[in-house]
Amino acid sequence: MTGRRRTRSTFLPGLLTRHARNGVLSAGAAVACASLLAGCGVVPGTTGDVGDDTITVMTWAPQDTKATNKPGMPAFAQAYARWINAAGGINGRKLNVLTCNDHNDSVDAAKCARRAAKENAVAVVGSYSQYADSFFPSLEGAGIPYIGGYGITNAEFTSPLSYPVNGGQPALLAGLGSALADCGPVALIRPDTIAGDQLPPLLDSGLKAGGHRASTDQRAAEDATEYDGQAERALRTTTRGATDDGCVVPALGDRNGTFMDSFRRAREDYPEVRTATVLGSVDQTVIDATGGASGPYEGSYITGWYPVASDPRWDGMKRVIREQAFGDNRIDPADAGVQTTWIAYTVFRQVVESLGDGEVSADTVAEALDDGLKVSTGGLTPTLRWQFQDKLASVGFPRLVNANVTLQVVRDGRLVSARKGFVDTTRTLQNADINY
Numbered sequence: 001m002t003g004r005r006r007t008r009s010t011f012l013p014g015l016l017t018r019h020a021r022n023g024v025l026s027a028g029a030a031v032a033c034a035s036l037l038a039g040c041g042v043v044p045g046t047t048g049d050v051g052d053d054t055i056t057v058m059t060w061a062p063q064d065t066k067a068t069n070k071p072g073m074p075a076f077a078q079a080y081a082r083w084i085n086a087a088g089g090i091n092g093r094k095l096n097v098l099t100c101n102d103h104n105d106s107v108d109a110a111k112c113a114r115r116a117a118k119e120n121a122v123a124v125v126g127s128y129s130q131y132a133d134s135f136f137p138s139l140e141g142a143g144i145p146y147i148g149g150y151g152i153t154n155a156e157f158t159s160p161l162s163y164p165v166n167g168g169q170p171a172l173l174a175g176l177g178s179a180l181a182d183c184g185p186v187a188l189i190r191p192d193t194i195a196g197d198q199l200p201p202l203l204d205s206g207l208k209a210g211g212h213r214a215s216t217d218q219r220a221a222e223d224a225t226e227y228d229g230q231a232e233r234a235l236r237t238t239t240r241g242a243t244d245d246g247c248v249v250p251a252l253g254d255r256n257g258t259f260m261d262s263f264r265r266a267r268e269d270y271p272e273v274r275t276a277t278v279l280g281s282v283d284q285t286v287i288d289a290t291g292g293a294s295g296p297y298e299g300s301y302i303t304g305w306y307p308v309a310s311d312p313r314w315d316g317m318k319r320v321i322r323e324q325a326f327g328d329n330r331i332d333p334a335d336a337g338v339q340t341t342w343i344a345y346t347v348f349r350q351v352v353e354s355l356g357d358g359e360v361s362a363d364t365v366a367e368a369l370d371d372g373l374k375v376s377t378g379g380l381t382p383t384l385r386w387q388f389q390d391k392l393a394s395v396g397f398p399r400l401v402n403a404n405v406t407l408q409v410v411r412d413g414r415l416v417s418a419r420k421g422f423v424d425t426t427r428t429l430q431n432a433d434i435n436y
Contacts, residue, residue: 053093055352055360058116059341060100060109061128067104068254070128070150070337071330074099077126079325080345086324090352093360106134113138122362123147125348126341130195132156145366147351148344150280150337151305154198157397163369163386165343165377166305167403167425170202172278174425174432175303175405176249177206177215179418180276184242186215187234189259190251191222199251205432206425215249222255231262235270246273256281257289260296279304279408284334284415292413301418303405306343306380308417309334313379317342334415339380347375347384382422392429403429 059077061070074097081097089095098119100112109131116124117138126148129135132155139146140161149156151168180186188203190196196219204214216237220230238246250259256277267273279302287297307313318333320342325331331338351368352360375384381402392400403426409418 053089054096055090055093056096056098056119056121057123057125057348058098058100058112058119058121059126060102060112060124061337062104063101065104068128068130070335072332072335072338073126073128073150073341074101075325075328075330076321076338076341077345079328079331080320080342082324083320084349090349091356093352102129102131102135104130106131110134110138113144116144117142122360122365123348124149126344128152128337132159136161142362143366144362145369147348147369148340150340152280153195154396157392157400159399160388161366162399163347164399165340165347165381165384165402167400167405169199169278169280170397170400170429170432171403171405171425172280172303172305173199173202173251174206174209174403174428175407175423176276176278176301177203177208177212178210178423178425178428179206179301179303179407180247180249181207181210181212182244183212183247183274184244185238185240185246186212186249187218187237187246188215188249188251189218189220189227189230189234191253191255192219193222196222196251201433202429203249203251205428209428209431220252220259222252224255224258227252227255227259227262228266230259231266234263235266235273238273239271242271245271247276248273249276251277251281253281257286260290264296274299274301276301278302279336283332283336284309285332287410287413287415295413297410298413300410302408302410302415304336304408305402305405306336306339307406308408308415309339310416314339314342316378343377343380346377350375391426395429395432397429400429 059074061073063069063071077097081095084090084095100115102109102112109129113135121144123145128150130152132153136155136159145161145163147163148165151164151166156162156164188200190199200217207215218230218234220227234248238248250256252259282297282302290296321331321333351365354368354373355364369386372385382404384401386401389398390401404422404424406422407419408415
């Protein structure tokens, strides 16, 4: 939930029934086709050329940028297609995965969505982009479902064509707040953006549930090259007059490492404090790169969406990597993006299997999901089922169906489970003071 200040979508999914949506989508599709100047027929070189029994989907993510990069997501999607096709496809249909680089750019994100429509993709699966306001209009116009996005934008939890598999930043921060209820003063360092404005009430909802007072909200530039002043302020805030160790929570995305460099230098002059953050800002790769057991994250609490990478429930994903992507260093089984892509394709596979010999199209995929299909992910998430308005609709997240998080800790330089099982943050989020 980071990104430049931008306007929120005014789309109101609660006012749109499926029948009404179909009419809107038909009109939107006509406009989309006209704008593409390619007509609504089969585009050469796409689905029609690879066989009538081929199912085309798209996976996109930013690559080769100076900010967030998730090359493992499209790389894993292609490996998954090879693995599925080697076993005969899904219900005998081959899987064709298109990939797209959104370059962390709103214009390119929109281009990816338009390409998905142009090439007759039946779904966008397991993708990452912070520019939902740019890509969702094209997907909604073409009726293409967005399955298992990374959970980085609010629109992923509001659009009726979004089917998220995790609770995004809302669940991670609410769960982290609950875990830090035994801390002394808590300081949150977050981007000075619209997306950043949403973070304090989410963290505070978890702190409040544990009987803790609200955190100190520290805004910071999201593209700074150093955070010396922010680190000093956070340390003063969390150590002044405290009887319990304070907790510093950086939530700066890819700039977390920059903050921690400043923090490591400054903390020598202050009493001991604890650090904590959320998966996505920190993963095992970041921990290794910053010194492992001797680095700044040792002892830190980190909330994630799924079990730790060493859990045997990931064996299926690791088998795909071993058999179809061995040696591809873009694909890290401990990366939350790769894990989300595995779960998203697990969902998609079960949707297609539920359709049997029937037509597989964007409409039939969305209808299967809207009709209450229950999807099992082998224990990596609770059973997933998307309803028109779910439990968290009252706080602005009608599509958030999995509010479970895991609590992990960095111990001896490795991310390990700090608490057995999942923590359900649904009630915590329902009590959050969120203004949209």
